[in-house]
Amino acid sequence: MTESLDYFYSFRSPYSYLSAPRVFALPERFDIEVKFRGVIPMAMRGQSVPRAKRLHTLRDVAREAKRLGMPFGRIHDPIGEGALRCLAVSQLATAQGRAGEFALAAGRGIWGEAIDVSSENGLREICRRAGLSWPECQAAVADPTSRERVEHDTAALAELGHWGVPVIALRGELFWGQDRIVDLETALSDLGLLRQTPAAVADDS
Amino acid sequence: MSSQLPPLARLSPRVVADTLARRTLPRAIVRSSQVTLPARLTATARRRRGRHERLELFIAFDDPCSAIAAIDLSARLAGRAVDIVPMPVIERGIEGDPAVGQKREYAVTDARRLARRAGLTLARETPLRAADTAFLAEWVAAAGPNPALLVFTIAALRRLWFEGDGPIERHAFLDLWREHVGSEPRRDPAAVREAEKRMSRRGPYETPAAWVAGRWYFAHDRPGQICEWLDELGWTPR
Numbered sequence: 001m002t003e004s005l006d007y008f009y010s011f012r013s014p015y016s017y018l019s020a021p022r023v024f025a026l027p028e029r030f031d032i033e034v035k036f037r038g039v040i041p042m043a044m045r046g047q048s049v050p051r052a053k054r055l056h057t058l059r060d061v062a063r064e065a066k067r068l069g070m071p072f073g074r075i076h077d078p079i080g081e082g083a084l085r086c087l088a089v090s091q092l093a094t095a096q097g098r099a100g101e102f103a104l105a106a107g108r109g110i111w112g113e114a115i116d117v118s119s120e121n122g123l124r125e126i127c128r129r130a131g132l133s134w135p136e137c138q139a140a141v142a143d144p145t146s147r148e149r150v151e152h153d154t155a156a157l158a159e160l161g162h163w164g165v166p167v168i169a170l171r172g173e174l175f176w177g178q179d180r181i182v183d184l185e186t187a188l189s190d191l192g193l194l195r196q197t198p199a200a201v202a203d204d205s
Numbered sequence: 206m207s208s209q210l211p212p213l214a215r216l217s218p219r220v221v222a223d224t225l226a227r228r229t230l231p232r233a234i235v236r237s238s239q240v241t242l243p244a245r246l247t248a249t250a251r252r253r254r255g256r257h258e259r260l261e262l263f264i265a266f267d268d269p270c271s272a273i274a275a276i277d278l279s280a281r282l283a284g285r286a287v288d289i290v291p292m293p294v295i296e297r298g299i300e301g302d303p304a305v306g307q308k309r310e311y312a313v314t315d316a317r318r319l320a321r322r323a324g325l326t327l328a329r330e331t332p333l334r335a336a337d338t339a340f341l342a343e344w345v346a347a348a349g350p351n352p353a354l355l356v357f358t359i360a361a362l363r364r365l366w367f368e369g370d371g372p373i374e375r376h377a378f379l380d381l382w383r384e385h386v387g388s389e390p391r392r393d394p395a396a397v398r399e400a401e402k403r404m405s406r407r408g409p410y411e412t413p414a415a416w417v418a419g420r421w422y423f424a425h426d427r428p429g430q431i432c433e434w435l436d437e438l439g440w441t442p443r
Binding site for chain 1: 226227228231232234235236238239299300301302303304307308310311314315318319321322405408409410420421422423426427430
Protein backbone atom coordinates (compact mmCIF):
# COMPACT_ATOMS: atom_id res chain seq x y z
CA MET A 1 0.00 0.00 0.00
CA THR A 2 1.41 3.38 -1.01
CA GLU A 3 2.27 5.78 1.79
CA SER A 4 0.48 9.13 1.62
CA LEU A 5 0.87 12.63 2.94
CA ASP A 6 -1.72 15.33 3.51
CA TYR A 7 -0.97 18.62 1.82
CA PHE A 8 -2.88 21.51 3.38
CA TYR A 9 -3.05 24.38 0.92
CA SER A 10 -4.75 27.76 0.68
CA PHE A 11 -5.41 29.55 -2.58
CA ARG A 12 -4.87 32.84 -0.72
CA SER A 13 -1.43 31.84 0.51
CA PRO A 14 1.47 32.81 -1.76
CA TYR A 15 3.68 30.43 0.20
CA SER A 16 1.28 27.63 -0.77
CA TYR A 17 1.73 28.72 -4.37
CA LEU A 18 5.51 28.54 -4.03
CA SER A 19 5.34 25.08 -2.48
CA ALA A 20 2.99 23.47 -4.98
CA PRO A 21 5.36 22.52 -7.85
CA ARG A 22 7.77 20.80 -5.46
CA VAL A 23 5.07 19.05 -3.43
CA PHE A 24 3.26 17.69 -6.47
CA ALA A 25 6.61 16.53 -7.87
CA LEU A 26 7.41 14.44 -4.79
CA PRO A 27 5.84 11.23 -6.19
CA GLU A 28 8.36 11.37 -9.04
CA ARG A 29 11.18 10.76 -6.55
CA PHE A 30 9.44 9.16 -3.60
CA ASP A 31 6.99 6.32 -3.21
CA ILE A 32 4.34 8.64 -1.83
CA GLU A 33 0.84 9.80 -2.70
CA VAL A 34 -0.01 13.50 -2.23
CA LYS A 35 -3.50 14.07 -0.82
CA PHE A 36 -4.50 17.66 -1.55
CA ARG A 37 -6.54 19.32 1.19
CA GLY A 38 -7.63 22.88 0.46
CA VAL A 39 -8.35 25.04 3.48
CA ILE A 40 -10.23 28.28 4.02
CA PRO A 41 -7.85 31.29 4.22
CA MET A 42 -6.73 32.34 7.68
CA ALA A 43 -8.23 35.82 7.30
CA MET A 44 -11.62 34.20 6.51
CA ARG A 45 -11.37 32.07 9.66
CA GLY A 46 -11.31 35.09 11.96
CA GLN A 47 -7.55 35.00 12.47
CA SER A 48 -5.89 38.37 12.33
CA VAL A 49 -3.13 38.99 9.83
CA PRO A 50 -1.35 42.19 10.87
CA ARG A 51 -0.11 44.73 8.36
CA ALA A 52 3.53 44.00 9.11
CA LYS A 53 3.00 40.34 8.26
CA ARG A 54 1.12 41.13 5.04
CA LEU A 55 3.87 43.47 3.87
CA HIS A 56 6.64 41.07 4.76
CA THR A 57 4.90 38.15 3.07
CA LEU A 58 4.66 39.96 -0.26
CA ARG A 59 8.29 41.10 -0.16
CA ASP A 60 9.64 37.76 0.99
CA VAL A 61 7.60 35.78 -1.53
CA ALA A 62 8.78 38.06 -4.32
CA ARG A 63 12.39 37.20 -3.45
CA GLU A 64 11.65 33.51 -3.04
CA ALA A 65 9.69 33.36 -6.28
CA LYS A 66 12.62 34.92 -8.12
CA ARG A 67 14.96 32.34 -6.59
CA LEU A 68 12.61 29.52 -7.60
CA GLY A 69 12.01 30.94 -11.08
CA MET A 70 8.27 31.34 -10.54
CA PRO A 71 6.22 34.31 -11.74
CA PHE A 72 5.02 36.58 -8.96
CA GLY A 73 3.87 40.15 -8.62
CA ARG A 74 0.90 40.53 -10.92
CA ILE A 75 -1.56 39.68 -8.18
CA HIS A 76 -5.31 39.52 -7.76
CA ASP A 77 -6.00 38.71 -4.11
CA PRO A 78 -8.68 35.98 -4.13
CA ILE A 79 -9.86 36.49 -0.55
CA GLY A 80 -13.59 35.88 -0.30
CA GLU A 81 -15.57 34.46 -3.17
CA GLY A 82 -12.54 33.75 -5.35
CA ALA A 83 -10.87 31.55 -2.74
CA LEU A 84 -14.11 29.71 -2.00
CA ARG A 85 -14.78 29.02 -5.68
CA CYS A 86 -11.26 27.66 -6.12
CA LEU A 87 -11.70 25.46 -3.06
CA ALA A 88 -14.96 24.06 -4.46
CA VAL A 89 -13.37 23.31 -7.83
CA SER A 90 -10.37 21.75 -6.10
CA GLN A 91 -12.72 19.13 -4.66
CA LEU A 92 -13.77 18.20 -8.19
CA ALA A 93 -10.17 18.28 -9.39
CA THR A 94 -9.12 15.97 -6.58
CA ALA A 95 -11.89 13.51 -7.45
CA GLN A 96 -10.67 13.51 -11.04
CA GLY A 97 -7.01 13.14 -10.10
CA ARG A 98 -6.17 16.66 -11.28
CA ALA A 99 -5.63 18.49 -7.99
CA GLY A 100 -2.05 19.25 -8.91
CA GLU A 101 -2.93 20.64 -12.30
CA PHE A 102 -5.64 22.84 -10.80
CA ALA A 103 -3.62 24.13 -7.84
CA LEU A 104 -0.67 24.94 -10.10
CA ALA A 105 -2.84 26.72 -12.66
CA ALA A 106 -4.78 28.66 -10.03
CA GLY A 107 -1.64 29.66 -8.14
CA ARG A 108 0.06 30.94 -11.23
CA GLY A 109 -3.08 32.79 -12.33
CA ILE A 110 -3.67 34.45 -8.95
CA TRP A 111 -0.07 35.35 -8.02
CA GLY A 112 1.62 35.75 -11.38
CA GLU A 113 -1.03 36.88 -13.83
CA ALA A 114 -3.60 38.81 -11.74
CA ILE A 115 -6.46 36.57 -12.82
CA ASP A 116 -9.64 37.28 -10.88
CA VAL A 117 -10.86 33.82 -9.90
CA SER A 118 -14.08 35.25 -8.49
CA SER A 119 -15.12 36.10 -12.06
CA GLU A 120 -16.61 33.60 -14.49
CA ASN A 121 -14.01 34.33 -17.15
CA GLY A 122 -11.12 34.09 -14.72
CA LEU A 123 -12.09 30.81 -13.13
CA ARG A 124 -13.08 29.29 -16.49
CA GLU A 125 -9.61 30.03 -17.86
CA ILE A 126 -7.95 28.40 -14.83
CA CYS A 127 -10.19 25.34 -15.19
CA ARG A 128 -9.40 25.11 -18.88
CA ARG A 129 -5.68 25.16 -18.19
CA ALA A 130 -6.14 22.44 -15.57
CA GLY A 131 -7.98 20.24 -18.07
CA LEU A 132 -11.29 20.40 -16.22
CA SER A 133 -14.75 20.61 -17.78
CA TRP A 134 -16.26 24.05 -17.18
CA PRO A 135 -19.85 22.82 -16.69
CA GLU A 136 -18.60 20.33 -14.11
CA CYS A 137 -16.65 23.09 -12.38
CA GLN A 138 -19.73 25.30 -12.30
CA ALA A 139 -21.66 22.43 -10.75
CA ALA A 140 -18.94 21.94 -8.13
CA VAL A 141 -19.10 25.63 -7.20
CA ALA A 142 -22.87 25.39 -6.79
CA ASP A 143 -22.71 22.12 -4.84
CA PRO A 144 -23.08 22.73 -1.07
CA THR A 145 -21.28 19.48 -0.28
CA SER A 146 -18.09 20.96 -1.79
CA ARG A 147 -18.09 23.60 0.92
CA GLU A 148 -18.74 20.95 3.57
CA ARG A 149 -15.70 18.97 2.45
CA VAL A 150 -13.56 22.11 2.48
CA GLU A 151 -14.70 22.90 6.02
CA HIS A 152 -13.85 19.32 6.98
CA ASP A 153 -10.31 19.72 5.62
CA THR A 154 -9.94 23.10 7.35
CA ALA A 155 -11.04 21.53 10.63
CA ALA A 156 -8.59 18.66 10.09
CA LEU A 157 -5.70 21.16 10.00
CA ALA A 158 -6.86 22.70 13.28
CA GLU A 159 -7.19 19.24 14.83
CA LEU A 160 -3.56 18.57 13.93
CA GLY A 161 -2.74 21.60 16.07
CA HIS A 162 -1.66 23.83 13.26
CA TRP A 163 -2.69 27.30 12.16
CA GLY A 164 -1.09 28.21 8.83
CA VAL A 165 -0.30 26.85 5.40
CA PRO A 166 1.26 25.21 3.57
CA VAL A 167 1.46 22.29 5.96
CA ILE A 168 2.36 18.76 5.04
CA ALA A 169 1.43 15.97 7.43
CA LEU A 170 3.34 12.73 7.19
CA ARG A 171 2.53 10.01 9.72
CA GLY A 172 1.41 12.68 12.18
CA GLU A 173 4.56 14.73 11.77
CA LEU A 174 3.99 18.25 10.47
CA PHE A 175 6.12 20.28 8.09
CA TRP A 176 5.12 23.94 7.88
CA GLY A 177 6.36 26.18 5.11
CA GLN A 178 7.53 26.01 1.52
CA ASP A 179 11.10 26.17 2.81
CA ARG A 180 10.69 22.99 4.85
CA ILE A 181 10.09 20.66 1.92
CA VAL A 182 13.77 19.77 2.11
CA ASP A 183 13.19 18.46 5.66
CA LEU A 184 10.18 16.51 4.45
CA GLU A 185 12.36 14.95 1.78
CA THR A 186 14.83 13.93 4.48
CA ALA A 187 11.99 12.34 6.45
CA LEU A 188 10.77 10.49 3.34
CA SER A 189 14.28 9.20 2.70
CA ASP A 190 14.58 8.13 6.35
CA LEU A 191 11.39 6.12 5.86
CA GLY A 192 12.95 4.35 2.90
CA LEU A 193 10.54 5.90 0.43
CA LEU A 194 13.13 7.25 -1.99
CA ARG A 195 12.50 5.60 -5.34
CA GLN A 196 15.46 3.77 -6.75
CA THR A 197 16.60 5.23 -10.04
CA PRO A 198 17.10 2.76 -12.92
CA ALA A 199 20.86 3.27 -12.56
CA ALA A 200 20.75 2.46 -8.84
CA VAL A 201 18.66 -0.65 -9.51
CA ALA A 202 21.22 -1.78 -12.10
CA ASP A 203 24.03 -1.22 -9.59
CA ASP A 204 22.22 -3.32 -7.00
CA SER A 205 21.64 -6.28 -9.32
CA MET B 206 -27.55 52.99 -20.09
CA SER B 207 -24.46 52.29 -18.05
CA SER B 208 -22.74 50.74 -21.04
CA GLN B 209 -22.92 54.13 -22.78
CA LEU B 210 -20.95 55.78 -20.00
CA PRO B 211 -17.20 56.13 -20.36
CA PRO B 212 -15.36 53.28 -18.58
CA LEU B 213 -14.08 55.45 -15.71
CA ALA B 214 -17.57 56.73 -14.94
CA ARG B 215 -18.80 53.14 -14.53
CA LEU B 216 -16.34 52.49 -11.73
CA SER B 217 -18.09 52.67 -8.41
CA PRO B 218 -16.10 53.62 -5.30
CA ARG B 219 -16.46 50.00 -4.14
CA VAL B 220 -14.95 48.64 -7.37
CA VAL B 221 -12.11 51.15 -7.20
CA ALA B 222 -11.36 50.29 -3.57
CA ASP B 223 -11.53 46.57 -4.34
CA THR B 224 -9.15 46.90 -7.27
CA LEU B 225 -6.72 48.96 -5.22
CA ALA B 226 -6.73 46.47 -2.35
CA ARG B 227 -6.59 43.30 -4.42
CA ARG B 228 -4.35 44.28 -7.32
CA THR B 229 -2.76 47.70 -7.27
CA LEU B 230 -1.45 47.82 -3.72
CA PRO B 231 0.04 44.30 -3.60
CA ARG B 232 1.73 44.90 -6.93
CA ALA B 233 3.10 48.26 -5.78
CA ILE B 234 4.49 46.66 -2.61
CA VAL B 235 6.25 43.97 -4.63
CA ARG B 236 7.63 46.48 -7.13
CA SER B 237 8.87 48.86 -4.46
CA SER B 238 10.62 46.00 -2.66
CA GLN B 239 12.71 45.47 -5.78
CA VAL B 240 14.17 48.98 -5.72
CA THR B 241 17.74 48.58 -4.50
CA LEU B 242 19.59 51.65 -5.76
CA PRO B 243 19.29 53.76 -2.55
CA ALA B 244 20.55 50.85 -0.41
CA ARG B 245 23.44 50.20 -2.79
CA LEU B 246 24.45 53.88 -2.82
CA THR B 247 24.28 54.02 0.97
CA ALA B 248 26.42 50.89 1.25
CA THR B 249 29.00 52.34 -1.13
CA ALA B 250 29.14 55.53 0.89
CA ARG B 251 29.63 53.56 4.11
CA ARG B 252 32.50 51.62 2.60
CA ARG B 253 34.18 54.80 1.36
CA ARG B 254 34.06 56.16 4.90
CA GLY B 255 35.64 52.92 6.13
CA ARG B 256 32.55 51.88 8.03
CA HIS B 257 30.98 48.45 8.36
CA GLU B 258 27.44 47.39 7.57
CA ARG B 259 25.22 46.77 10.59
CA LEU B 260 22.96 43.75 10.84
CA GLU B 261 20.50 43.89 13.71
CA LEU B 262 19.70 40.36 14.85
CA PHE B 263 16.50 40.25 16.90
CA ILE B 264 16.58 37.12 19.00
CA ALA B 265 14.87 35.62 22.01
CA PHE B 266 16.80 33.38 24.36
CA ASP B 267 13.75 31.14 24.85
CA ASP B 268 13.48 30.64 21.09
CA PRO B 269 15.47 27.69 19.70
CA CYS B 270 15.29 29.07 16.17
CA SER B 271 17.11 32.15 17.45
CA ALA B 272 19.92 29.84 18.51
CA ILE B 273 20.06 28.34 15.02
CA ALA B 274 20.06 31.77 13.38
CA ALA B 275 22.76 33.29 15.58
CA ILE B 276 25.11 30.35 15.12
CA ASP B 277 24.49 30.06 11.40
CA LEU B 278 24.65 33.76 10.53
CA SER B 279 27.79 34.45 12.53
CA ALA B 280 29.54 31.67 10.60
CA ARG B 281 28.20 32.74 7.22
CA LEU B 282 29.04 36.41 7.66
CA ALA B 283 32.58 35.85 8.91
CA GLY B 284 34.99 37.67 6.62
CA ARG B 285 32.52 40.37 5.61
CA ALA B 286 32.65 43.92 6.92
CA VAL B 287 29.32 43.37 8.61
CA ASP B 288 28.73 43.75 12.35
CA ILE B 289 26.03 41.53 13.80
CA VAL B 290 24.38 43.35 16.67
CA PRO B 291 22.28 41.08 18.92
CA MET B 292 18.98 42.67 19.90
CA PRO B 293 17.37 40.50 22.55
CA VAL B 294 13.61 40.68 23.01
CA ILE B 295 11.17 38.87 25.25
CA GLU B 296 7.72 39.99 24.12
CA ARG B 297 7.07 39.26 20.49
CA GLY B 298 4.51 37.64 18.17
CA ILE B 299 1.20 38.76 16.76
CA GLU B 300 -0.96 40.50 19.33
CA GLY B 301 -3.82 38.28 20.47
CA ASP B 302 -2.54 35.33 18.46
CA PRO B 303 -4.51 32.28 19.64
CA ALA B 304 -1.84 29.93 18.24
CA VAL B 305 1.09 31.38 20.18
CA GLY B 306 1.46 28.29 22.37
CA GLN B 307 1.37 25.99 19.35
CA LYS B 308 3.96 28.14 17.60
CA ARG B 309 6.34 27.95 20.56
CA GLU B 310 5.93 24.15 20.61
CA TYR B 311 6.42 23.86 16.87
CA ALA B 312 9.55 26.03 17.02
CA VAL B 313 11.29 23.23 18.92
CA THR B 314 10.42 20.69 16.21
CA ASP B 315 11.46 23.13 13.51
CA ALA B 316 14.73 23.99 15.23
CA ARG B 317 15.55 20.29 15.60
CA ARG B 318 15.26 19.84 11.83
CA LEU B 319 17.26 22.99 11.08
CA ALA B 320 19.93 21.86 13.53
CA ARG B 321 20.14 18.53 11.77
CA ARG B 322 20.80 20.34 8.49
CA ALA B 323 23.72 22.08 10.23
CA GLY B 324 25.03 18.89 11.81
CA LEU B 325 23.86 19.89 15.30
CA THR B 326 21.56 18.13 17.76
CA LEU B 327 19.02 20.07 19.77
CA ALA B 328 19.18 18.98 23.41
CA ARG B 329 15.70 20.05 24.48
CA GLU B 330 12.31 18.55 23.65
CA THR B 331 10.12 21.29 25.09
CA PRO B 332 10.05 25.10 24.94
CA LEU B 333 11.70 27.20 27.62
CA ARG B 334 9.70 29.73 29.60
CA ALA B 335 10.47 33.30 28.57
CA ALA B 336 10.63 34.30 32.23
CA ASP B 337 13.44 31.82 32.84
CA THR B 338 15.72 33.38 30.23
CA ALA B 339 14.66 37.02 30.67
CA PHE B 340 17.77 37.82 32.69
CA LEU B 341 19.95 37.00 29.66
CA ALA B 342 18.00 39.41 27.45
CA GLU B 343 18.30 42.07 30.13
CA TRP B 344 22.07 41.61 30.44
CA VAL B 345 22.70 41.85 26.70
CA ALA B 346 20.27 44.71 26.12
CA ALA B 347 21.72 46.72 29.00
CA ALA B 348 25.32 46.48 27.80
CA GLY B 349 26.65 49.13 25.48
CA PRO B 350 28.02 48.42 22.00
CA ASN B 351 30.53 45.61 22.32
CA PRO B 352 31.56 42.92 19.81
CA ALA B 353 31.85 40.49 22.71
CA LEU B 354 28.07 40.56 23.12
CA LEU B 355 27.60 38.47 19.99
CA VAL B 356 30.13 35.94 21.24
CA PHE B 357 28.34 35.77 24.60
CA THR B 358 24.91 35.57 22.96
CA ILE B 359 25.96 32.61 20.82
CA ALA B 360 27.65 30.89 23.75
CA ALA B 361 24.54 31.37 25.91
CA LEU B 362 22.19 30.13 23.17
CA ARG B 363 24.40 27.09 22.64
CA ARG B 364 24.33 26.31 26.33
CA LEU B 365 20.57 26.77 26.53
CA TRP B 366 19.63 24.68 23.51
CA PHE B 367 22.49 22.34 22.60
CA GLU B 368 24.29 21.42 25.80
CA GLY B 369 21.67 19.83 28.00
CA ASP B 370 18.01 19.94 28.89
CA GLY B 371 18.27 20.66 32.60
CA PRO B 372 17.14 23.72 34.52
CA ILE B 373 18.72 27.09 33.74
CA GLU B 374 21.41 27.84 36.29
CA ARG B 375 22.21 31.51 36.36
CA HIS B 376 25.71 31.10 37.79
CA ALA B 377 26.79 29.14 34.70
CA PHE B 378 25.74 32.03 32.48
CA LEU B 379 27.41 34.48 34.79
CA ASP B 380 30.65 32.57 34.26
CA LEU B 381 30.09 32.77 30.51
CA TRP B 382 29.50 36.50 30.74
CA ARG B 383 32.67 37.06 32.71
CA GLU B 384 34.62 34.93 30.28
CA HIS B 385 33.41 36.71 27.15
CA VAL B 386 32.41 40.22 28.22
CA GLY B 387 34.46 40.77 31.33
CA SER B 388 32.58 43.23 33.48
CA GLU B 389 29.65 42.29 35.73
CA PRO B 390 26.30 42.13 33.95
CA ARG B 391 23.58 44.65 34.66
CA ARG B 392 19.88 43.85 34.37
CA ASP B 393 17.79 46.45 32.58
CA PRO B 394 14.24 45.50 31.59
CA ALA B 395 13.75 48.94 30.01
CA ALA B 396 16.56 48.22 27.55
CA VAL B 397 14.73 45.08 26.43
CA ARG B 398 11.55 47.10 25.93
CA GLU B 399 13.60 49.46 23.73
CA ALA B 400 14.82 46.51 21.65
CA GLU B 401 11.23 45.29 21.31
CA LYS B 402 10.11 48.73 20.13
CA ARG B 403 13.01 48.86 17.70
CA MET B 404 12.03 45.46 16.31
CA SER B 405 8.49 46.67 15.82
CA ARG B 406 9.69 49.81 14.04
CA ARG B 407 11.90 47.76 11.73
CA GLY B 408 8.98 45.47 10.82
CA PRO B 409 9.61 42.03 12.35
CA TYR B 410 6.91 40.68 14.62
CA GLU B 411 8.61 37.41 15.56
CA THR B 412 12.10 36.09 16.21
CA PRO B 413 14.62 35.40 14.92
CA ALA B 414 14.74 38.31 12.50
CA ALA B 415 17.63 40.04 10.79
CA TRP B 416 17.34 43.64 9.68
CA VAL B 417 20.00 44.93 7.33
CA ALA B 418 20.05 47.92 4.98
CA GLY B 419 16.31 48.44 4.93
CA ARG B 420 15.25 44.82 4.57
CA TRP B 421 14.34 42.23 7.14
CA TYR B 422 14.32 38.48 6.95
CA PHE B 423 13.42 35.63 9.24
CA ALA B 424 17.00 34.85 10.08
CA HIS B 425 16.68 31.07 10.47
CA ASP B 426 14.73 30.75 7.21
CA ARG B 427 16.73 32.98 4.89
CA PRO B 428 20.44 32.95 5.73
CA GLY B 429 21.34 32.42 2.09
CA GLN B 430 19.18 35.32 0.97
CA ILE B 431 20.73 37.58 3.62
CA CYS B 432 24.14 36.77 2.16
CA GLU B 433 22.84 37.47 -1.34
CA TRP B 434 21.53 40.87 -0.22
CA LEU B 435 24.88 41.69 1.33
CA ASP B 436 26.63 40.58 -1.86
CA GLU B 437 24.34 42.86 -3.87
CA LEU B 438 25.27 45.75 -1.58
CA GLY B 439 28.95 45.02 -2.07
CA TRP B 440 29.59 43.56 1.39
CA THR B 441 31.27 40.50 -0.05
CA PRO B 442 33.71 38.30 1.91
CA ARG B 443 37.20 39.79 2.04
